[in-house]
Amino acid sequence: MAQTTEGSGTDSAQTRSGKLDEIVVTARRREENVQSTPIAVSAFGAEALEERNMQSSSDLTNFVPNVQFDNAASESGGGASSQISIRGIGQTDYVVTVEPGVGVYMDGVYVGKSMGSLLDTVDIERIEVLRGPQGTLFGKNTIGGAIQLFSKRPTSTLEAGAELTTGSYNRFDAKGYISGPLADTVRLRLSGAYQSRDGFVKRTTPDGEPTGERQGNMNRLSGRLVLEADLSDNLMATLALDATRIREQTPGSILLKANDEDGLPYLFALGVPGGVCLPEAGDSRFDNPYCYNSQYVTDLDSKRTATSGPNQSDTDVKGGSIVLDWSGGAVDLKSITAYRDVQVDIGQDLYSSPYFFGTIEQDIDWTQFSQEFQASGDFADGRLSYVAGLFYSHEKATQYFPVDLLLVQFLSGGKVRNDSYAAFGQFTYEATDALSLTLGARYTIDERRFNPGLQKLVGYDYDPTLEIPGFVNVIDGAFGAPGSPLFPAGWYKRTSKSFTPMITASYDFTPDVMGYASYSKGFKGGGFTMRYFPAVVPEPGTDPDDIISYAGPEKASAFEVGLKSELFDRRLRLNVAAFYTDYKDIQVTYVIDPDGEGPIGEFVPVLANAGTAHIKGIEVETSFVPTEWLRIDGSLGYIDAKYVSFTEDALANFPNAESLSLPNTPKWTAHVGATLTMFDNDSGHLFARGDYSYRSGQYKEFSNEPSLYQEAYGLLGASMTYEAASRAWQLTVGGTNLTDETYIVSGETSSEYTRGFVSRPREWYASVKFSF
Template sequence: MRGIVAARNVARLLAGVALTTLLPIQAEAQTEPADAKAATAPGDAAAAAQDDILVTARRTTERLQDVPIAVTAFTGDALASRSVDTLDQIAKYTPNIRFDGAAALSGGNYNATVFIRGVGQNDFAIFSDPGVGFYVDDVYYARSIGSVLDAVDLDSVQVLRGPQGTLFGKNTIGGAVLITTGQPDTQDLSGKIEGTYGSFNRIDVKGYVNIPIVSDRVALRISGSSINRDGYVKRLIDGGTEGNRNADSIRAKLRIKVTDDLTIDIGGDYTRARENSAPSKLIAVGNAPGITGIPFLSNYNRYIAPTLGITAPNGANTLNASYITNDPFTTYATGRNRNDLDLWGVQGVIRYAFGNAEIKSVTAYRDLKAGFNRDGDNTPFTFRETVNDDKQWQFSQELQLTGKAVDNRLSYVLGAYYFKEKASDIARADLALGLQPPLALTPPYTPAVFIENYTDNYSYAFFGQASFEIVPKLNIEVGARYNKDHKVFTSINTRQRDNVQFINVTRAKGWSAFTPHVGVNYKPNRDILLYASYSRGFKQGGFNGRPLADAAEVTAYEPETLDSYEIGIKADLLDHTLTANLAGFHSIYKNIQLTVNQTPQNFVANAAAGRINGFELELVARPARWFTANASLGYLDAKYTSIGQGLGPTQILPITLASKFVKTPEFTATAGAEISHEFEKAGKLSLRGDVTVYSRIYEDVGNTALITEPGYVLANARLTYTLPGNAIQLSGFVTNLTNALYLASGNASPAFGLAEVSYGRPREWGISASYRF
């Protein structure tokens, strides 16, 4: 299905069906106990009641229905029942989030672009910071590269929507994703092994083992995976593929309970991927709406292409539209086909409980090495290709003090945080290789360059938040964070044609931010929560690292801020058979860091201000032990309120006040249901289906029509049989059931006369078997 003629009506219809279906349901509530150690997803058939859904959105463990924040949470089992194998797929089940696994211009499968409520970052470069924070076992992942994690041995995934600047700090201006992996159990020996076979020769093996070493005191948990799948895009000339999977990972955790009050967790993980480039597809060449290619493309075809001995499919010796294939999953690309990742880290967590409080220390070191290539012209010509080799290491230390006082009427969190990182990007931009000024552009860009970018960053912060019950059932909440950042950035550019260094510049700057939070909530009874809040978030500033003319392009841009006002209600209704959570928000967005990727126009500038209004509705019905249903609807009305200008002489903004926000569909909607039947002495059979609807999505800030996704529908289904004893489980599943064709990302370059896109994965099937002990 290519698009949606009336995405708004479809979303409204879906919401209406969900409401009329779920609201009248009155039946016996499900009473089977859930695992209280993890967050349980709305719609999870294993959940007993909303009482068992636990989250850590306020740095302490609480019932989801007691937390005055818009949160969607999933257990590892809930993700598996939805056939989620990488974290970018959680967006299909969460309102107002857009999570793409292959950033435009990168060629990397692990380079995330994440937007929540219209706020995020559409670039993977080391000088660009994400707008949504990722935390794995309380450790912040600073780079978008490597953020598309495989779903292996997960306890829970929580999506916090809206700015989280007080408790989680910088670069959580859009929200935060909290990932908790499986924790060691000091009492029971347990484990799981699972194998999957499916489309594109998919063969996955993953599992874990938990080993108590000293009963109730010491335990070791080891998990690992091997993920393998052929690519779904075929390269017609060299016979290769793009979009494959070939990744191995291992994680180990040691838990030591020194005393009942003192626990030490030590862990380490390593991921190694050796894959092909992310999928890319040429869709336009020259003089198409939104692109021109004059004079770059015309001069290249006149002076360079005819000398290379390359013949296009139409018989010409130029780069022309005959390289556009009729199949969305084929390409004439011939550039190096590479997407390598080595990601590892170690961490230590110490918890000490005393009285009615706990102090927690999280110390972590992480190391990243990634290499990826992109053939942006998708032809045998070397007209628009990039090569990136990135390295990054980071060290972080966080201290938290949490507790209760004043007869448990006061809950508080106090903390301090330190972060240090160094990163490098050694890149090559093969742009119109062979074409020299003055035949290129005006001003005289140097298209083919060797690029060296280095960044050296540190930050520290102090934060605190407290909630006080001023009268029974009425709480006020106040918090604040002070954050100090400092960056040193070096950019060195060398012309390929004569190996002359024409840019060598170092910039340094510091920023500070104060991010308060104020809220009030009223809980008339255990089943109803009403809340209102104000929160501020920020994304730190930086420097432009893609100069093609001179050092004046290496401009500094300032932090962006978001002030968000939110009201909401969380309710358990109809004797706990229906849960309804509704949040509405108004956000004021200032100093927006607009990312323009229209080579040679590649820059970031604080070029706009805006406002974002919207709401999110999530419903879960549990009328019986054998049936659950869920639905959600997200709505966003995002508008620019002012437009500025670029920071440098060549930075021209492709937007107006009428432009739409990038990666911000007006509507997102989901609906799902799971039915199950237990056979007497013959096990259990479960069937789950999910549908996700997106309205129009603009893939670039310029709203280029060629690379705009008009909207689409995705459907998944999974059938699971659990043998008696619950040890063995067999499943069959289909993702993208209707084989919908949709854009995951795209890029258009008016100067080069090209437009390219990456399509999402087609329909796939699989079967899996697991054994748990």
């Protein structure tokens, strides 16, 4: 957890006083000590992020109990996408019709979709991770929890800094900032960063020779401007602008399974002359490069793929917000007006074969406007405090989703128009000096619209990466004429209303020990199935609105008890939370055979409410400063998550569903880290940091595909930093994944193939930082 200097809201790399410093968070929309906040929350300040070498928000997965934060959503192909699960609740799909299960906030602004939600930590002041439903203050899509990132603020004196980093895979990072006053009442902070490194998954020819192309690189340019102006003695305006430009290859993916006895691979084999690729050809087909089968499957450790199709992941993210803060004594008012724009252009190959290929592209344009008003304050000599507000958001998106298979091509995707309205309030009453009661509620109206009118059958062109002489497309014309719509055009609308209350009681047993119990509810917005193939043609007289596939909102009710303590003269911090969650109407993305007994196989992903689960667990977080030169941090998480019921449709597609495990939900997560000071005197400051994180086995998608089961693994990172006595410069050398563990970050599966996105290998880095 972050250390913050008492009252300042900034953290220190080392607790030089020999005691733990206060941690200030805004988990309840007001600043308060984390030890008096009756919520399971972890916080990391700027120097804590730097010590742990946390380069992006996804690195939180190594340090926070019961959090799984994957830096590439399955099938997404990049796009700064993520899939996040907290306490077993999250999402694995990235398309614009599917809502996330964990809310991501940047300076109080909600980031509404998976694409563009992977944020770097450049010039970040603090990150907070709130676990459990946050439906009252944060609203929809925080059913699993919320993650808040806060930018560094402009300073009242002139400051500047720069940092250069080199390392493995030709890594080169450059970061810099300048901050200070423009006038007596105006302050500015400008920061920027460039981050690059080579890809680590090699593309090869069919005989295993490298082609020179790679996947999994980094190439990002970002900038942020924050301008503060004191418009009057009690009114401040803050303008924040940010932009990120990403020009990368697709994430490193490995083919883990290939099946030539079903679906399109089997139809492809029928078209290869002489039947040499059919199962009847026997083992000889596994040596024929024309055939699509397990000959292209490789181990994760191989870091290679025979993919030869597109290799592009371009993303542009832009955002802006204006915040007005008015302080009026008993009442403080805040207005947050924000706009975000995410544009994605991705091309990738699914099947990892140079002859039989399946290319998907993503052309996504998503924008979001949001407005929030907050009122906060206290009455009764400070014994009654409150925060209340109104929220509105409007988002629109277009997702062109071309699917270019060797045998058939079609255009998927659609247009989205969504509106969300909410009113909320939360009140805390200090009944006695020791007992506090909190009551809150939020009412949300969610309107979702989807138009699949752009979806159509494109054609049956045979245009392979490498041509097979004499090949015949055996399904030419089988799914209708080119240009045929895949689903009737039109705007389809669904409206949901949700009431999400919470109640909490906390009690200070001593000035340093607080216990609490809470009940809270949350919900995740509904979503339309985006992908259709083959064409869905309603029976005469049937209203398409009656058959369009839609999954209603998820719901969760959570009970939590916790204990927060600081012992031994603030040398030991020990926080414990136990929870039970009733998780209903779970939205699941799984693949089905759309034409029943037809030739396609399990190929098309659908979104559906599949069932109910009960989730219980415990979390422990601790920090210990036994001496001035040593600090130890640790956490432990345990989850027991079980499905308890399923819908008939889910059981029809997955008869064994009740025996499945929730995806992205390792039973155990743990972390231990230490900061060791060698010296801190007139010669400077030398300290070392080491971190080890562990997570037990987990499945990466709903159906529990065996090849996407990630066994237990642990990650080790370490660094050493020297800071000059003048504090003007510092030098750091370190390494990540020092034991060179290989693991699945995310993955996708069908009856035809399974593909996993693989972790980065062991890497070293060295950085030098200057302050002016």
